[in-house]
Amino acid sequence: MSSAEKGLRATGLCREFAGRDGSVRKAVDGVDLVVRPGELVSVLGPNGAGKTTTVRMLTGLLLPTSGSITVGGYDMVRQRRRAALACGFSLGGDTGLYPRLTAQQNLSFFGMMYGLRGDRLERRAARLLEEVDLADRAKDAVGSFSRGMKQRLHLARALLHDPAVLILDEPSAGLDPQSAASMRALVARLTGEGRSILLTTHDMREAEELSDRIVLMMGGRIRTESTAADLRLAAADRLGHVVNVAFADGRVPAELEHCPGILGEERDGGTVTLRVTDGAASVEWILKTFPGRTTSVSVTPPTLEEVFLDLVAAS
Amino acid sequence: MSGLTTDRTGLEQPRLPGASTLLRSLADQLRMHASSPMAVFSALAMPCVFAFVVHSSASDRNATSDLAVGSAGVGMLDSIIVLVVISLLGEKQWKTLYAALGSPGGLVPVVLGRLAGTAVQSLTALPGTLVILALLFGVDGGFDWARWLAGGVLLAFSTASVVGLLGFAVLRYPYSAGMTNGLTGLVMALSALIVPQSALPGPVQKLALVLPQSHVMAWVRGGGTAEVLWAAALTVVFSGLVVLAVRRLENMARRQALPLEA
Ligand SMILES: Nc1ncnc2c1ncn2[C@@H]1O[C@H](COP(=O)(O)OP(=O)(O)OP(=O)(O)O)[C@@H](O)[C@H]1O
Ligand SMILES: [Mg+2]
Numbered sequence: 001m002s003s004a005e006k007g008l009r010a011t012g013l014c015r016e017f018a019g020r021d022g023s024v025r026k027a028v029d030g031v032d033l034v035v036r037p038g039e040l041v042s043v044l045g046p047n048g049a050g051k052t053t054t055v056r057m058l059t060g061l062l063l064p065t066s067g068s069i070t071v072g073g074y075d076m077v078r079q080r081r082r083a084a085l086a087c088g089f090s091l092g093g094d095t096g097l098y099p100r101l102t103a104q105q106n107l108s109f110f111g112m113m114y115g116l117r118g119d120r121l122e123r124r125a126a127r128l129l130e131e132v133d134l135a136d137r138a139k140d141a142v143g144s145f146s147r148g149m150k151q152r153l154h155l156a157r158a159l160l161h162d163p164a165v166l167i168l169d170e171p172s173a174g175l176d177p178q179s180a181a182s183m184r185a186l187v188a189r190l191t192g193e194g195r196s197i198l199l200t201t202h203d204m205r206e207a208e209e210l211s212d213r214i215v216l217m218m219g220g221r222i223r224t225e226s227t228a229a230d231l232r233l234a235a236a237d238r239l240g241h242v243v244n245v246a247f248a249d250g251r252v253p254a255e256l257e258h259c260p261g262i263l264g265e266e267r268d269g270g271t272v273t274l275r276v277t278d279g280a281a282s283v284e285w286i287l288k289t290f291p292g293r294t295t296s297v298s299v300t301p302p303t304l305e306e307v308f309l310d311l312v313a314a315s
Numbered sequence: 316m317s318g319l320t321t322d323r324t325g326l327e328q329p330r331l332p333g334a335s336t337l338l339r340s341l342a343d344q345l346r347m348h349a350s351s352p353m354a355v356f357s358a359l360a361m362p363c364v365f366a367f368v369v370h371s372s373a374s375d376r377n378a379t380s381d382l383a384v385g386s387a388g389v390g391m392l393d394s395i396i397v398l399v400v401i402s403l404l405g406e407k408q409w410k411t412l413y414a415a416l417g418s419p420g421g422l423v424p425v426v427l428g429r430l431a432g433t434a435v436q437s438l439t440a441l442p443g444t445l446v447i448l449a450l451l452f453g454v455d456g457g458f459d460w461a462r463w464l465a466g467g468v469l470l471a472f473s474t475a476s477v478v479g480l481l482g483f484a485v486l487r488y489p490y491s492a493g494m495t496n497g498l499t500g501l502v503m504a505l506s507a508l509i510v511p512q513s514a515l516p517g518p519v520q521k522l523a524l525v526l527p528q529s530h531v532m533a534w535v536r537g538g539g540t541a542e543v544l545w546a547a548a549l550t551v552v553f554s555g556l557v558v559l560a561v562r563r564l565e566n567m568a569r570r571q572a573l574p575l576e577a
Contacts, residue, residue, distance in 0.1 A: 061417050062568075096411060112336045113420055
């Protein structure tokens with residue numbers, strides 16, 4: 001078995017939904033995905049792109065209309081039990097947990113569904129509660145938990161049976177910045193353990209910080225797939241670079257507007273942010289035109305958010 | 316860090332995960348719903364009112380075991396219907412069934428565990444009704460304690476197996492209160508909980524034979540062992556139908572995206 005087969009693989013994944021009027025809508029249309037062991041892939045895409053539908057198929061909650069899925073080497077349709085055992089998932093959100101049971105009781109119920117029991121289950125649950133920072137609330141009813149706490153408990157639940165593949169639908173949706181950061185830190189710690197992780201998100205920073213690769217979905221198809229850095233670099237040809245320049249005397253010279261390929265500028269005291277078509281050429285021109293007058297010059301490609309908005313607008 | 320890291324020692328090979336999930340689901344059903352005032356009320360108040368009405372028109376003034384079981388049966392029926400609706404609507408509202416749907420064992424062990432839990436909880440009707448009947452009328456000298464206990468327990472589980480089919484409707488369709496209206500009365504009449512089966516009108520008598528509760532009651536009223544076997548066999552058949560119904564729900568959820576949420 002090759003290592004990709006042990007991770008997560010989807011080939012030609014399609015899912016149609018029948019409308020009430022008998023019409024058929026394609027929510028997912030020919031998606032190919034591979035998440036190798038030890039890799040984290042984020043799926044981005046506008047609302048209705050088909051991310052959740054894809055996740056529901058990958059986790060065995062929804063049958064594909066066509067295409068195949070293997071999880072941990074097992075076919076999700078024909079070997080569902082084994083594939084399910086290799087798969088941990090969280091659909092996140094405020095629901096999906098028993099509000100009247102404690103965090104510990106929730107985990108031991110879900111653990112039993114995966115064949116865990118007895119002392120080992122209790123120990124595993126206790127340790128995961130510690131890891132997601134809920135040990136002190138283990139005996140409290142989940143109904144009293146904040147959204148961030150529930151989201152962390154979801155993650156612990158998905159990890160109970162130590163799955164080879166972990167699939168998370170919007171793990172940080174609805175979290176405040178601090179909770180989102182702690183969720184990111186948790187997920188970051190899960191990478192590099194040989195697990196294949198796939199997550200969907202609307203948070204560009206989360207995607208950029210965590211992912212080995214980013215998949216951008218639109219209209220049920222994969223529009224593009226690459227590392228965050230490559231996506232940004234590739235988009236620089238269309239969107240231009242951002243050049244930040246700081247001037248020693250605290251004054252931005254007027255001649256700067258003659259910088260070749262300039263698309264726009266924004267001044268703030270002695271610093272200026274330029275958007276230019278060719279970053280390297282502009283930097284060269286600035287250094288030659290204002291010798292010794294700059295304290296720092298930096299070039300950055302467009303942000304992931306700009307890339308995302310551009311690609312969505314283009315289609 | 317250790318808890319998140321790969322820890323194969325924490326993972327046992329699943330031996331019959333279904334059975335332990337079912338038992339755990341039963342226990343959690345009691346944890347979550349045993350104190351439901353609605354269910355406790357219907358398991359105690361309903362049967363006592365019935366017993367009182369039946370008894371006041373009878374010549375024999377003592378509580379007999381068949382009256383005690385039959386009227387407890389009315390309470391069990393009512394509380395099981397209430398609990399099945401409350402518990403499965405809870406699952407829909409909390410969207411908790413997706414975890415089960417994605418797990419190796421699927422929905423069956425979880426839903427069967429919930430149903431078994433409702434049967435266990437409905438057992439409160441048994442001693443509850445007896446105490447009140449004894450206080451009102453005194454206990455008959457020939458009270459058959461063994462039949463009272465065995466019949467009562469069998470009645471709870473056979474009732475849960477029949478009402479389990481209602482679970483399918485609760486999960487399949489958007490719930491409306493009208494869905495369960497009259498169900499208690501219908502099943503109560505068909506399974507001859509209060510009046511003997513021979514007192515039912517002809518065509519209904521035959522229909523009643525399909526329900527395991529009728530056979531339990533026939534046994535409690537002095538019938539032979541064959542009635543117990545019939546009751547047990549029909550309970551197994553109804554449980555099988557419930558399993559098929561839940562499997563069908565699973566298929567509908569996976570194939571047609573039937574929402575398991577409210
Ligand atoms: N059960 C369903 N029945 C009919 N159509 C559905 C169903 N589930 C999803 N869809 C449709 O499939 C498309 C993709 O939806 P999906 O939920 O996968 O998008 P998403 O990328 O997760 O969006 P979001 O970012 O809002 O979560 C949408 O047009 C949606 O209306
Ligand atoms: Mg979604």
